[in-house]
Amino acid sequence: MNMVVCCKQVIDPEAPPASFSIDSAANKVIPPAGIPPVVNPFDEQAVEAALRVKDAIGGKITVISLGVNLTRDVIKKPLSMGADELILLEDEAFEGGDSWSTAYALAMAIKKVGEYDIIFCGRQASDWDAGQVGLGIAEILGIPSVTVAKKAEVINGKARVERVVADGYEIVEVTLPALITITNELGEARYPTLRGIMAAAKKQPIIWKPADIEVESSQIGAAGRRAKLVKLFQPVREGKCEIIEGDDVADTAAKLAMKLRGLKVI
Amino acid sequence: MAEYKGVMVLGEVIDGKLAAIATEILGCGRRLADELKEELSCILMGGEVAKVADEVIAFGADKVYIAEDSLLKDYRTDSYIVVTEKIVQEATPRILLLGQTAVGRDLAPKLAFRLGTSLATDCLELEVDTEAKLLSATRSVYGGNARAIFTSESLPQMATARQKAMSPLERDDSRKGETISVKVEIDPAEIRTNVIEKVKEEAVGIKxxxxxxxxxxxxxxxxxxxxxxxxxxxxxxxxxxxxxxxxxxxxxxxxxxxxxxxxxxxxxxxxxxxxxxxxxxxxxxxxxxxxxxxxxxxxxxxxxxxxxxxxxxxxxxxxxxxxxxxxxxxxx
The missing domain is CATH 3.40.50.1220 (TPP-binding domain)
Structure with missing residues (x-):
């Protein structure tokens, strides 16, 4: 089973909200000081999904990451978890893209990889939260897709996927090759083992430039954008919280209940 | 090239009923259409959906496209996209709205890529500049830490709306509208996914x-x-x-x-x-x-x-x- 997983390096979404700030002149988020970037958690779970398939039936996992200033320790984490190969689309020409230009570059890189049965992506990246790149790759490659999966197995040459919907989940069977996007309900991604970390340290990522994947510079990065970012800003929170205090917990509990009765909500 | 005009929404029908999100995007779509002085249309897709067409009109639509087929009973990307693509290519709306639901978050990006246009997902606010006729979409980004406003020149201008972010209109059964039945042509061989089972996990009691x-x-x-x-x-x-x-x-x-x-x-x-x-x-x-x-x-x-x-x-x-x-x- 040949699998490709697309992983994005992002600002740590678990960083305290107080550390979040924006450069409004540049319409960019300022990376918080002292907090290293991470692999998008949904993408990490996509690696986990691929590893579970590999554990069950064997196979090869190729990870592709697109971006600039990719921190090696961060972006090599999928290798230390057990992925076999890492390809980086690392070039300034890839920077500043939107879902369109990113999906296009990744799809062209996957074409160059050649043989693939399943492509895994996270359901969305924790920075722009758009959830479009995976589906875009599937559309460009002309393969079927199943999104928001909490489980993916390969049975009799097809993928059997549990797709999360509002009132539960659907079991969907899809022909291969296919693209599957993974959601957090898959469960935690495994921790790299010491052996994995040592093996990853020895592996060098393969770097591909735009010319290597035969893409037009007008179609990638900022040049290939179809959506224009007009403004990026932080919403204002009112922050008027009344703290209820009583003589003891019973008193506090009673005051809270009476307050809610006063607001006519209970 | 056909002229892109009007606002179109995809109205989801769940268990034979018009979904709340459908009334919300109809409300938003009506406001945008009125500001543009253009028409609001709605696509209904499924096994049996014609019976909610009157309700869609009562919630603001001028025109309802009805696509019924047993192959549309369950949502599947490959069948839904064929039908939506056909309707959108023929009707050429300026703006196309879907809900950010299990269906919308799957269908909308794929459709945008197929149509060669751009999409803003999970929008909190949608406004239109009546001069430039440009949709301005406010999205939550960075896990809710920030907001971003996007526009796009590519047509149709697509967006999905977050649930409960838009207000529906008051239902008005005196409202008049037109219904158009769409001929559905799906080749079952082209549907590459199959829903084997639907597992309900909802806790008992109030949803x-x-x-x-x-x-x-x-x-x-x-x-x-x-x-x-x-x-x-x-x-x-x-x-x-x-x-x-x-x-x-x-x-x-x-x-x-x-x-x-x-x-x-x-x-x-x-x-x-x-x-x-x-x-x-x-x-x-x-x-x-x-x-x-x-x-x-x-x-x-x-x-x-x-x-x-x-x-x-x-x-x-x-x-x-x-x-x-x-x-x-x-x-x-």
Missing amino acids: LEDASIIVSGGRGIGGPEGFKQLEELAKILKGAVGASRPPCDNGWTPTTAQVGLTGKIVAPDLYIAVAISGASQHLAGCSGSKNIVAINRDAEANIFKEACLGVVTDWKQIIPPFTEKVRELMAG
Whole structure:
């Protein structure tokens, strides 16, 4: 089973909200000081999904990451978890893209990889939260897709996927090759083992430039954008919280209940 | 090249009923269409959907495209996209709106790529510049930490709307509209996915999305036993139990209870957040609540910034006496 997983390096979404700030002149988020970037958690779970398939039936996992200033320790984490190969689309020409230009570059890189049965992506990246790149790759490659999966197995040459919907989940069977996007309900991604970390340290990522994947510079990065970012800003929170205090917990509990009765909500 | 004109929405029908999100995007679509002085149309797709066409008109549509086929009974990307693509190519709307639902988040990006246009997902606000006829889409980004406004010159201008972010119109059954039956041509061989089973996981009682009171627990609850206490409180309040992501990922509560960016979007009258720190991605799912009560032992927890009432204490101390007091009040 040949699998490709697309992983994005992002600002740590678990960083305290107080550390979040924006450069409004540049319409960019300022990376918080002292907090290293991470692999998008949904993408990490996509690696986990691929590893579970590999554990069950064997196979090869190729990870592709697109971006600039990719921190090696961060972006090599999928290798230390057990992925076999890492390809980086690392070039300034890839920077500043939107879902369109990113999906296009990744799809062209996957074409160059050649043989693939399943492509895994996270359901969305924790920075722009758009959830479009995976589906875009599937559309460009002309393969079927199943999104928001909490489980993916390969049975009799097809993928059997549990797709999360509002009132539960659907079991969907899809022909291969296919693209599957993974959601957090898959469960935690495994921790790299010491052996994995040592093996990853020895592996060098393969770097591909735009010319290597035969893409037009007008179609990638900022040049290939179809959506224009007009403004990026932080919403204002009112922050008027009344703290209820009583003589003891019973008193506090009673005051809270009476307050809610006063607001006519209970 | 055909002229792109008008606003079109995709109206979801669930179990034979028009979904709430459909009325919300119809309300938004009507406002945009009125500002542009153009028409609002709606696509209905499914096994049997024609019966809600009158309702779609009553909620604001001028025109309803009806696509019925047994192959459209279950949502499948490959069948739905063929039909939507055909209708959109023929009707050439200037703006196309879907809901950010299990269907919309799957169909909209794929359709945008197929049509060669751009899409703004999970929008909180949609406005139109009537001169440039440009849709301005406000989205929540960075897990709710920031907002971004996007526009795109490519047509149709597509967006999906977050659930409960837009207001429906008052239903008006005197409204008139036209219905158009669409000939569905799907080659079953081209549908590459098959829904084998649908597993319902919803807890019994009031649905989270419909509840006017929600008692929600976070990582600090510590295990499934704690959720039993929250269930008891919710039952007395005739509400539902929700959760932030960690309890769902840890299996303390069903994943259908998850409130947040990647779970359900709720807007009850009262949201009691118990041992929830208030990560932005959780707040994205509950910040529309009319009243938020925060119970957390950490006075610095982010949830207090969003709450109107707060108690700084260990939840285990306060929930039992609070439950008893509420029981008294509800009985009296």
